[in-house]
Amino acid sequence: MTRRKRPLRRCIGCGVSQPKKDLIRIVRSPDGQILSIDTGGKMSGRGAYVCPDGNCLEKAFSGKHLVRALRMSHIDEKVQRDLFTRLQRMTESCKLCGGE
Ligand SMILES: [Zn+2]
Incomplete structure (x- = not known):
């Protein structure tokens, strides 16, 4: 077993x-x-992953991807919009600081 596998x-x-x-x-x-949004990777609960990329965010939120990944039947529209805005802001700040 190699330990280098991420x-x-x-x-x-x-x-x-x-x-x-x-x-x-x-x-x-x-x-x-x-x-x-779990930035430290330490929160427990069912999670979904998305690239820090505007296109991926839009795709993730435009279909049923997020609902399905989180095994939910429905996500409140307001909750979804809030989350999307916050994620968008994160991807913007990532670009500003050069990705690290
Ligand atoms: Zn992606």
Whole structure:
């Protein structure tokens, strides 16, 4: 077993597997009402991953990808919009600081 293998997760936008640390994790609270952005990768709960990329974000939120990835039947429109705005801001700041 090699220890150099990094955990990969699939982006719900483009469907490409990427190293977990390069993706943004969206976590569903146990009661399913709150969706948070897990920047440290430490939050528990069912998560979905998306690239820090505007196109991926739009894809992830335009279809049923997010709902399905989080095993939810429905996400409140306002919750979804809030989350999208926050994620968008994160991807913008990532570009500004050169990705690190
Ligand atoms: Zn992607």
